[in-house]
Amino acid sequence: MCLAVPAKIIDKKDQLAVVELSGVQREVSLMLLPEAEVGDFVLIHAGFAMQIIDQEEAEKTNELLKEMNSLA
Amino acid sequence: MPEAKQDTKKIASFLLQEIDRLITKPVRLMEVCGTHTVAIFRAGIRQVLPSQVELVSGPGCPVCVTADEYMDMAIAYAKRQDVIIATFGDMLKVPGSTSSLGEAKANGADIRIVYSPLESLEIAANHPDKKIIFLAVGFETTAPTAAATVLSADEKKLKNFFVLSAHKLVPPALKTLLADPEVKVDGFILPGHVCAITGEEPFQFLPEQYHMPAVVAGFEPLDILQTVYLLAKQIHDGKPNVENEYKRIVKKNGNPVARQMLAEVYEPVDAIWRGIGPIPNSGLRVKERYQAFDAEVALPIEVETTVKQTACRCGEVLRGLIKPTECRLFGKACLPEHPIGACMVSVEGSCAAWYKYGSGRYQYGTGNN
Numbered sequence: 001m002c003l004a005v006p007a008k009i010i011d012k013k014d015q016l017a018v019v020e021l022s023g024v025q026r027e028v029s030l031m032l033l034p035e036a037e038v039g040d041f042v043l044i045h046a047g048f049a050m051q052i053i054d055q056e057e058a059e060k061t062n063e064l065l066k067e068m069n070s071l072a
Numbered sequence: 073m074p075e076a077k078q079d080t081k082k083i084a085s086f087l088l089q090e091i092d093r094l095i096t097k098p099v100r101l102m103e104v105c106g107t108h109t110v111a112i113f114r115a116g117i118r119q120v121l122p123s124q125v126e127l128v129s130g131p132g133c134p135v136c137v138t139a140d141e142y143m144d145m146a147i148a149y150a151k152r153q154d155v156i157i158a159t160f161g162d163m164l165k166v167p168g169s170t171s172s173l174g175e176a177k178a179n180g181a182d183i184r185i186v187y188s189p190l191e192s193l194e195i196a197a198n199h200p201d202k203k204i205i206f207l208a209v210g211f212e213t214t215a216p217t218a219a220a221t222v223l224s225a226d227e228k229k230l231k232n233f234f235v236l237s238a239h240k241l242v243p244p245a246l247k248t249l250l251a252d253p254e255v256k257v258d259g260f261i262l263p264g265h266v267c268a269i270t271g272e273e274p275f276q277f278l279p280e281q282y283h284m285p286a287v288v289a290g291f292e293p294l295d296i297l298q299t300v301y302l303l304a305k306q307i308h309d310g311k312p313n314v315e316n317e318y319k320r321i322v323k324k325n326g327n328p329v330a331r332q333m334l335a336e337v338y339e340p341v342d343a344i345w346r347g348i349g350p351i352p353n354s355g356l357r358v359k360e361r362y363q364a365f366d367a368e369v370a371l372p373i374e375v376e377t378t379v380k381q382t383a384c385r386c387g388e389v390l391r392g393l394i395k396p397t398e399c400r401l402f403g404k405a406c407l408p409e410h411p412i413g414a415c416m417v418s419v420e421g422s423c424a425a426w427y428k429y430g431s432g433r434y435q436y437g438t439g440n441n
């Protein structure tokens with residue numbers, strides 16, 4: 001039930017954003033994430049954007065894993 | 073991307089090697105979240121972990137822990153001619169004490185499945201002569217969406233929208249589990265999307281009061297392996313802590329806007345968890361200021377509850393005491409199409425996940441396929 005999916009914001013008007021979700025455009029509420037901007041990747045749950053996905057962190061995890069990999 | 077795939081494989085085998093090296097005695101790690109249960113099955117993680125590491129499912133499926141009394145009340149509302157029930161689809165099959173919403177729907181009740189609670193506001197605007205009741209279930213991830221919906225309804229001055237709240241909070245449930253001497257857990261895989269809202273702080277009591285390792289986890293196979301690795305390190309070093317493996321989503325302080333909205337609309341209340349019983353301050357009720365939107369207050373209803381006796385062992389499953397296959401109804405009288413207990417209803421319920429992905433293919437804890 002706490003399933004949430006990532007999507008990119010392609011348009012924003014007040015508290016509503018249009019995101020692209022597996023090729024389909026969908027409106028989601030930004031009430032819980034007013035700071036999100038067009039271009040951000042956000043996590044969507046029950047029609048709301050819940051959190052901005054930190055791209056730097058997303059890559060850092062990979063780097064970290066790669067580093068550990070090289071230790072092996 | 074064959075190269076990326078190769079990398080993933082290498083990283084996974086490195087993590088597994090390390091887990092094997094760090095864990096020198098049998099440990100039980102509990103995944104709290106139903107989405108993790110499913111992710112773990114899908115990726116076949118139990119099969120690849122060293123046999124010393126046992127993963128057990130916890131109480132982390134909101135549908136599974138929703139009490140009979142709540143379902144009975146929802147069904148009673150659904151039977152009223154002037155009511156439309158708006159709900160997430162999962163709730164239709166959840167058994168109440170004598171019936172289910174699915175049955176009520178088949179008998180003509182107006183029950184609509186929504187993807188977002190906001191859709192119930194549209195239904196309310198389109199049906200001014202009806203009362204729309206949204207079944208507000210879910211943990212800290214979902215509760216803010218219901219709170220935001222109540223605030224929107226307030227702003228729109230809707231008079232025919234209500235919530236019937238059965239939200240649950242995760243930290244009090246973990247406290248109750250840890251106070252139970254029967255429950256044996258050596259570390260927690262914390263629910264990433266709950267923490268995306270709450271942040272890390274509400275889980276600090278795990279290491280501080282219970283000396284319990286805890287790692288906030290994402291939902292990709294590598295996230296879960298890395299989480300088990302971090303837990304293994306904490307266990308090995310004897311230094312329990314709340315670590316965050318899911319930094320791309322979970323900020324240290326979570327989502328303050330969502331938390332503030334939640335606190336504006338709801339306040340903690342004692343709540344009954346199916347199979348576990350009452351847990352202090354583990355639920356949410358609508359605050360007085362928004363009581364006009366609280367179905368229980370604004371539309372009181374008489375509900376007959378009958379105490380139901382079944383051999384369902386959901387309560388033990390939810391506390392990680394038995395695996396679903398140990399229930400004698402599992403896969404026989406109790407099936408996803410015909411659930412006896414709520415753990416068989418949602419795909420994220422432990423029994424349903426075991427039935428779909430586990431049964432017959434893997435012997436729990438033995439490492440045998």
Ligand code: SF4
Nearest residue numbers: 385386399406413423
């Ligand atoms: S298999 Fe069915 S009856 Fe048995 S514990 Fe699970 S939900 Fe309850």
